[in-house]
Amino acid sequence: MPFQIGIVGVGYAGFDSMTPGLSTRELMFEAATRAYEDAGIDPRKDVQSFVCCTEDFWEGISITDEYMPDQLGAVLRPLCTISSDGIIGLATACMHIMSGIADVAVVESHSKISDVVNPDEIASFAYDPVYTHHHFDADPRFLAGMEMARYLKETGTKREYCAQVAVKNKKNALSNPRGVHGANIDKGIVMNSQVAASPLTELESSKGIDASIVFVLASAQKARKLGDHTVWIKGIGWSSDTPVVEDRDLARAEYVEQAAGRAYKMANIRSPASYLDLAEVDDTYSYKELQSLEALKLATKGKAGKMVDAGAFDIDGRLPVNASGGSLGVGHLLEATGLHRTLEAVMQLRGQAGRLQVPSAKRALVQSWRGIPTATGAVAVLGN
Amino acid sequence: MPILEKISQASQARHWTDSIPLEFHYTAGVAGEEFRRELKRNGRFLASECSKCKNSYVPARMFCPSCFIEMKETRTLEEPGYVYSYTTVNRNRTGEPNGPVTLALIRFEGVKGGIVHKLNVSEPSSVTFGMKVVSILKEASARTGALTDILAFKPA
């Protein structure tokens, strides 16, 4: 039997560079309220598993998971927190449903990065404390710079093609009501913006924003009873490469190749490039989109740059990629980034993407990365 | 029911600030201790060798990431190393302007892993992939065995 878990409700709140009027928990409450309304469920009665994707350091509180129940309607209900990206949260909820523990499961993740006083320092503390963190003092994006340099060298990709990713995604975001960092700029402006970690520039480096996103998932049987706008998860996979950054190849996103291979196999997909109608993929940094597209087999190795430059990944191109504007155009959402990509794909498959709508979109891929300095990624294949 | 009465005046949006004081000891471990001893005493980098896949890894470590077996053999590396990748940044780890600082992932011929460190060059644009580099270490008497014993790398 084919794998099938229904996304029966989505809700979100925030999507702004700062949200001073709402606490983190209130932001979650608003997103959850909308998601439950969308799914037509009562969280106090209808949900058997709640999953949150958060990390203590970004929350400024130890055992942050213990603070999740109230605003989700999950008090005295089964709840767990996983400290990983939202798509891995979706996978966890899928497992709870497949195992029979739950018929309906809720997944939440959020970013309140505007409350974090020193995000760079938190990112730096993610490096190995003995071998990578202490003997120099540098912007934690140094690893992104090294990855980009190595990617460009090994694939022979022109540097300006990375800038084109930022141009495309920021332009798309202008048509997205959630797009905080939309702009109509050219490659020259992108390449001449301040250097973040050479060759990467600031306009090629996504900026954090605030939002909470909530998903309601249901078994196939239950989903058929809950409304008429179900989007199906048809395959899902995730993978982690070594945390030793010194060991890595840097040019390739092998964790994406692995995660995609598993998701494609589950969804029985042989040629993803022709199967898919759109993709929302990692663009935390400009080069990541190209590197990920090649790992996802949506471009042959070393050709993603040329394709983006030729417009193949534009909204009206061969395969729209980050039609939403992605992280570069909308903003980065910490561990909620994967849920953001999934949200945008769900809107597309429901035909609710407004000016971003890809005509007759039926099959979508979403892919996320946990960010510097990780090599962890997740992929899900969706269909309507 | 969503939140009906929201804050509508910027002056009413309050927050308070606090910090989490964090302090840890990070245990070097068995392999880490050997690496440190070699660096402190002889100013050399120690790699571990896997008996199964025959790969070597620097810094020395207890287990092979591809075979999941203990690595018992070690060997010291010969410099120069080479630049595997590099970048130049303009801020420090807290986001304050600082630099430009050029960093590189230094590797050693025939060995997996490597060391990320500052690269002392007068012109960042003079750095190339594969460029041969050597370490600049603290005086033997000042060394503790920590990675901070390595001050930087420089062109060989």
Ligand SMILES: [Zn+2]
């Ligand atoms: Zn081995």
